Amino acid sequence: MSDYQPISEHLDDVSGAREDGHRKMDWARQHMPILADLREEFRDEQPLAGERVGMAMHVEAKTACLVELLAEGGAEVAVTGCNPLSTHDDVSAALDEHERITSYAKRGVDDEEYYAAIDAVIEFDPTVTVDDGADLIFRIHQEYPDLIETIVGGCEETTTGVHRLRAMDDDDALEYPVFAVNDTPMKRLFDNVHGTGESSLANIAMTTNLSWAGKTLVVAGYGDCGRGVAKKAAGQNADVIVTEVEPRRALEAHMEGYEVMPMAEAAEKGDVFLTTTGNRDIITREHFEKMDDGVLLANAGHFDVEVNLDDLSDLAVDTYEARDGVQTYELEDGRRLNVLAEGRLVNLASPIALGHPVEVMDQSFGVQAVGVRELVENGDEYGAGVHDLPDDLDREIAEIKLAADGVEFDDLTDEQADYMNSWQHGT
Template identity: 50%
Template structure:
């Protein structure tokens, strides 16, 4: 049963708020960078008088980011960026704290797009997007509204790809910060965050051992590197598949076996897709998989594993554990798909560790401040996060860890610049 709260939020049950607040308190205790920025924002009020709509995976860490933006003076609305990753208790706690929310767990496609549109009906001055969903609607269905947006930030590789296509075609209407491409995002969030959270989710969902199994990692970008590294650490034999010859050589020299997906399909016990592309496991791949093979996706959209091809080959489909669907093939083999092929670390887990997301969300908050401060003078392009913000976040992280590093002397700096 959904309900409308006093601030016109659309949530499932406001009574869940106390449990969600406990989750928020936990991540706040482990996100010192955002603590620091929240204190700054309360003094500076960089978003005073502005409205900000945020489309992200609505769990506790994201919830705290929304509260930090709110602390900077903004009126904030949130909606989910994945049908299965929203945590209803966190959403309820955000509404209790004065944030407008349009979200609940396990939405239909119709409800999902309704929530996106509601977040835009909020009439934001700036946005934080994940996968380009808000930007996509603004540029296809709400072009007049798009022209009024000051700018925003994008969280994922998939979103950056969509933004670059808009920029290349000359259609992008406002500046967007490519937060995903900042060093303090992809080197840590994409690699260590994805690497750990994928296997957290797989282990929690299946209750099976990873050691001794053969794992196929489909895609060797920064997320794929993290997934492969953690699989190896858990004792798995790791196969990497790639379309990029340079990344394939990199995987080979990192000690992994490299082959085509057509070959890997017959060998792996667990498949993890991390490409951002569609149909990377499809069609005949299912015909040669081992009995008991497990598939999951760590890319943004649920298009990497072709569920239609899989279902067409199945005699029966049933849920055998929460977030595990069993597809029984005509020849008696059983193949398993986790979390409906959606982003497994959030659809079947709690997402990246809080300390990792602390760096990413520090960049998000500071990048949004940069966009709002500079406005459309930035130009309607995809912008890199300024190097000084990247270094500021890195130094802040070192401070919270109690780590001191060397500083260049004037002579050394002069030598390097000579």
């Protein structure tokens, strides 16, 4: 049994932290019309009454609004962090004050504390899981398999987590249904492209106090996140190089005007390197050996495995903190390579990071909320494995967002709908 205590037991000034956390959450709520709309429905209809939701997420103000929404919908919620450096302790403390929420999330934990907090959430006996990176789901399957029988399903937020879950599914190791929230258009096309693109570049600039104009940025991976980073960086007058392993994505980047080359070549040209692949060992010793003095190394993938810091440590003769959130590795020849946020998610783990823009996360967390609602209401219709979220739920979130922004759009006429759904119309 885990004896890990909620965040309130770890803080010296709990009341002050709660006040700061509530202030951050109040600001986020003002800019999250989708969650505001769903909050009215959830409060009135109590779709989650009697459920216990276990969550492993980046616990900051925007996430807190989702956690609060689930509790307002009738659920008992236990939440912890999904990254050791992304929790805002004041927000975690504010959540923990809610009568139906227990927050174990705490910033700066080591591996032992990180998993002790996850175990505490699991021992809450969740009937629904909400994950960002799949650590919670994996831990349940590995250490608490007896609980699987009472879990109706889960939602997974991020690309890396969905990759892990699909691998589990392929091995017949995933034993309850999970919605791949990351793969819905309302998440993938906005959170991954605009959210990752804007927040990663903004946090690198704020952490370093350096400009993008005139820099050469090497973007590793041209999926949705890499595409967003490249587009936003080009818009700030950076030169962009893309590295890829998938030929069609490499061709797409080439056709969109970016230089495409292997990392071994890009290592000699880049001023800033940003990994977005979800895979390990994207930048290693052979690349470090070719880099110029002063380069910046950052990661926007979920886990801290894309920039191989063991290789870099082996090359370094000295390491020191050059700025808050910037660790400098000095090599024998005097070159200095600078790692941001310990190689973790640069848009969430650097000391001043605030994550994706509020409006973007309103969409993603709206999708999470209706996903949880669907599992509670219709979970028996889904077998064990990874599932796409029903398209009508994704459209529901888009319609709420358009209405909130005052944007009207057309509907198909009956004749148009018939034409599109018929195979009998020819030339």
